[in-house]
Amino acid sequence: MTSQRRAVLIAGPTASGKSALALERAQANGGVIINADAMQVYDTLRIVTARPSVEDEALAEHCLYGAVPAAERFSTGQWVRAAQAVLGDVDPTRELIFVGGTGLYFEALTNGFADVPEISPELTLEVQQEIQALGEPERMALLEAEDPATAQRLKVADPQRVTRAIAVKRATGRALSSFQDDQQPGLLEGWLVERMVLSPDRDVLRERIALRFETMFASGAVEEVEALLSMHLDPSLPVMKAIGVREISDWLDGVHSRDEAITLATIATHQYAKRQRTWFRNRMGDWPRFGLEGAAL
Structure with missing residues (x-):
């Protein structure tokens, strides 16, 4: 008799410690980490989008990170098909760990997804x-x-x-x-699924977000944005709307000071985290809640 396949779904707002928790889980159980964040699928912006570091990726198998060229538009439907391919490729005895902040991706995994074509x-x-x-x-x-x-x-x-x-x-x-x-069943229908939403204290999250941008500026985010801008991409592309791109671009153009750019990027991230929290509360209200990096609440 074939044993039931296992998956862990780790959702939460930005800077809540999802990636660290996923890596800890993967190392403990030999699991495979699969990206469920709409911005981290793109290449070029590893630091700006807070993708796992090269060192972290070497510690456990990671899939769907930086896999899409910045010049492309990658829809939710395309992510679903890519995730389905991963499900078929990975040894069925290994635990799959989906981690990210894009609610629609988790909805597709658990409830199914209507694959509406990309609209211009x-x-x-x-x-x-x-x-x-x-x-x-x-x-x-x-x-x-x-x-x-x-x-x-x-x-x-x-x-x-x-x-x-x-x-x-x-x-x-x-x-x-x-x-x-025409909505299809969730990709993980029939699987043994463990769900969690990281929901740390708001003040703690605000401090982590502010520290994140200070660190990003000092560790290569500026060079990433310069590389992105050198491609002369369509401003409407998703990657061009990543938080930090406009703020760093304006700083490079002399519109803002460094401190102003960090402040604006931090504010934008707080607003994004608030929207994520609202989604998780309204659409994933029955998922167990945990604190920073998975601490029990």
């Missing part, structure tokens, strides 16, 4: 501009005209959902609801 930023912006002056009744009327099936499922026509639905319909010719109806 230009089309999304076009729709946003089209509806920005509309009130809720007018937005609903527009959605009903373009995608009545999805409109029937919305209780409130908020701008974000209406923009998404209309953009998908215009880009693909299919209703967003039809993609949602």
Whole structure:
């Protein structure tokens, strides 16, 4: 009889100690660490995106870190397919440790994912501009005209959902609801899954975030951003929106002082961590909570 495959899911806001906990677990159990962070999939920005160091990667097998060129757009659907390939390649007796801060990735692992095609930023912006002056009744009327099936499922026509639905319909010719109806089971269905969300004290997290950017500036983040800027990439690419890129770029251009750049990057990271906490609270509220680097709460 084949034993049940095992996976550990370690989610949490940035700077909460996820990578350290994952490495500790992998070394103890011979597990494989799989990246579940949307920014850490890209190359070029190891330090800026807080990817595991070369030294840490040598201590345990790591997958899907720095695997995508910065010039590409890597969708959630592409990550799901890449993770599925890892599941097929790894020895089934080894524990898989998924670690990161991207909630959609964990949702795809546990609940399944509707693989909606990537929509161009230009089309999304076009729709946003089209509806920005509309009130809720007018937005609903527009959605009903373009995608009545999805409109029937919305209780409130908020701008974000209406923009998404209309953009998908215009880009693909299919209703967003039809993609949602095609949602596949979670990748880990049938597995023995251990779930955890790291949720350290906010003040402790703020101190760690501030220290992180001081360290980044001193250990190669500036050189990484310079290398990225030398590629002259499309500013709308995901990698160009990584926290720290704009702040360091502005410092290099003389717009901000070094201290101002660190402060702005720290503030942006606090805001990002707050959004992550909100996602985990709303979508993963039943997952066990742990403190810094997995300490019991």
